[in-house]
Amino acid sequence: MSITLSILYLIATVTFVVGLKMLGHPETAKKGNLTSAIGMGVAIVGTILLAEKEVPTIIYILIGSAIAVGGIIGWIIAIKVEMTKMPELVSLFNGFGGASALLIGIVEFNKNIGVDSSEKASISIIATIIAAIIIGSITFTGSLVAWAKLNGSMNDIRFPKYNLINNILFIGLVAFATYIAVLNTDSAILMYGLLAASLVYGFLFVVPIGGADMPVVISLLNSLTGIAAAITGILYNNMVMLVGGILVGSAGLILTFAMCKAMNRSLASVIFGAFGGADVAAGSGSTVGGTVKKTSASDSAVLLNYSDNVVIVPGYGLAVAQAQHVIHELEELLTSKGVNVKYAIHPVAGRMPGHMNVLLAESNVDYDKLVEMDDINPSFPNTDVVLVVGANDVVNPAAHNDPSSPIYGMPILDVENAKHIIVNKRSMKPGYAGIENELFFNQKTNMLFGDAKDALTELVSELKNM
Amino acid sequence: MDQFLEFISSNLQLFYILILAIFIGFELIKNVPTVLHTPLMSGANALSGVVIVGAILVMLQSNPEDYLALSLGFIAVVLGIINVVGGFAVTDRMLQMFKKKK
Incomplete structure (x- = not known):
């Protein structure tokens, strides 16, 4: 990495910290957002223009058009969205961030471990790639489900014993991931299996959650996207990704705790426990009686x-x-x-x-x-x-x-x-x-x-x- | 296990940064008033779009004949930039509303 690029990344990292700080105060919030945005622009442009090795022009053209297409789409969505739809929008963007991380994970898997690799990668690199795939996938499908539920196109679905099923799936996922990492396998099938299992888990994780619990889920998913970005940062030894991702991860976690506190739930019960579940509701035997007074x-x-x-x-x-x-x-x-x-x-x-x-x-x-x-x-x-x-x-x-x-x-x-x-x-x-x-x-x-x-x-x- | 320890010792700097960043994140957000939670979340959401840097690196490092890597990278860049541009723009729009009253 060239020294200029390292310095640009350092500047971008500082703008993220300062911007986030400013975002926390009503008077400076707008400037803070702008500060981070400029830092992000610097990091993106720097990454493209200061590439280490010779890059064919066609790749530059592809990157440029990807940025143009995505940038315009993002801008239009941001300008058009109604304020009542903010929760949906944040979920959708979250899902995109997660998807981006998981795609990077897939490419790096092929490059470092799978078919395209010339030598065996170290277990730490495999573990990092696998973590990126798992967290990226869970965030992706989880956020899309949250989005669909918020805009009313999907109802709460509660299977009997869904908590048990989800927890078993989660443990299975971790075991599967450990197995792949330890085995140091080059099998793409195992990787795609893991990918599929993570996508399914992300889906099942959010599906049973009721509307009123959405604030907790959205901030948790937000935090996860940050963590996914940070993990890909470790993969590239890239400080701006690492710090940016971790900032979002820990900030999201703080908000998640704040929401949990406001609803009197522990985070553990949010992730593994009865979360707005039918099991709990059944426990409230007391029925409220009386007459309702209507008014005009x-x-x-x-x-x-x-x-x-x-x-x-x-x-x-x-x-x-x-x-x-x-x-x-x-x-x-x-x-x-x-x-x-x-x-x-x-x-x-x-x-x-x-x-x-x-x-x-x-x-x-x-x-x-x-x-x-x-x-x-x-x-x-x-x-x-x-x-x-x-x-x-x-x-x-x-x-x-x-x-x-x-x-x-x-x-x-x-x-x-x-x-x-x-x-x-x-x-x-x-x-x-x-x-x-x-x-x-x-x-x-x-x-x-x-x-x-x-x-x-x-x-x-x-x-x-x- | 040895490999794991080796990974930590050869990336010690990385772990220092990781841990310090976690604390900075906590400290930065700790006392934010409720009124700013939504803009904060969408602003943070835009920041997590930093994953696009990784997506660009994927494309830069790809062989021009490696269509799979290039197309996955392309989608990753598109999704990442939507996250970045959309996130910052909508946060700005929201904060504009908070501002105009004073």
Whole structure:
């Protein structure tokens, strides 16, 4: 590697660290993203122009056209995507990164070990290549499944004993990989077998996971893509890949832990255990009874109009209905009538961490009005009306008072302490894993059924007439 | 086992960097407010596109007659660059929304 290229890689590595640091603060985030992007550009251009050996022109042309094609596709996707679709997009890009790593693994396997190799590679190189193939494959199919589930084209599929099956497959995968590495085989069939097994595992790993658990899965897959990139970096002894990949890997892991904490799960139970599984739901024997009070948009409007303090709790239903603009309109209208309105943001509301913040930012909601869970919980007893829009598990009191509930112990928004509660939902259908929500049967709760966008629009027009 | 130890000792520098990078990653992200989690994730996602450097190296080192390696490398570069360009661009778009309010 030429000295110039090494220095360029060093610069790129520094921009990654600095950029990621800046991305963590609201004022510098945009510059941080740009800094990393420039560093990435430097690394890419440097790699192409400062190649060690003589490279035929045709290869340069191929690389150039690959970058042009992919760059344009990436740009168009990024410009066109709706903000409600961010979780899908991140999953899709994750899958691409993973696929890229696995393709590199295949080529290097052929070159170092398989048919094209002249001498036997060392066990460490084989292990590295195999790790790249396995992690790249799991990330690839796992992310594609996550993407398909998020955009609604695939439902949760739960086989009986799927946990057992997945765990056996995982152990088998590790054993198989060790076998190939120790055997120092040049058999391409074994490698493709491993590839297929990894792809299947990635698929099965995400398939049973329910929608509400997606934030954890997405950040875990994000972390895995980083690790896959870092492993290919080890293969090429390439520092920018190694450091860049590891940064993403550990950052993703931190977010994964944060999400786990917000849902009161351990990471081990996420990977190997009952993860939003039917087994757990069956354990919650307590059924919630009582009558549900239905309300109308006009009654809700009256209630909201004569309140002093209103808290809005947005959830995934808001994103599905694309109701982020209407809710902002409602909030502004109420504020103009002298009502104090805030939004309560649960860490795992939506389908990826911080999803609600992005949506509300898109519709220009004031940053100061978004209050995090720990800060808003003490103020619920002084709140006149809580308006829950498309959220369910994050406001379920069972987390506090039903030890048999799968979500028992999960930190929630204590909306039941408010004086009145209005819940907007499409139907009485429970959230993930079929947990009933006793909040809906609470004396203080009024159910406003309907699509979030339609219901809120009606609410806004009722308020305007007052 | 010997081979493994040899691998570590001959790549000692690599392992120092690996371990330090893990800690830097943890420290950088530890106290990020919830509001930035989504942009952070998509920004980090773009960074993991650094795997494209490996994909380019695959193509650069391939024999022009090795169609399998070249086509796999080509797909890897396309997917990698989509990850990079798309990831950075969408993060920028998202952060733009956060910014315009102030």
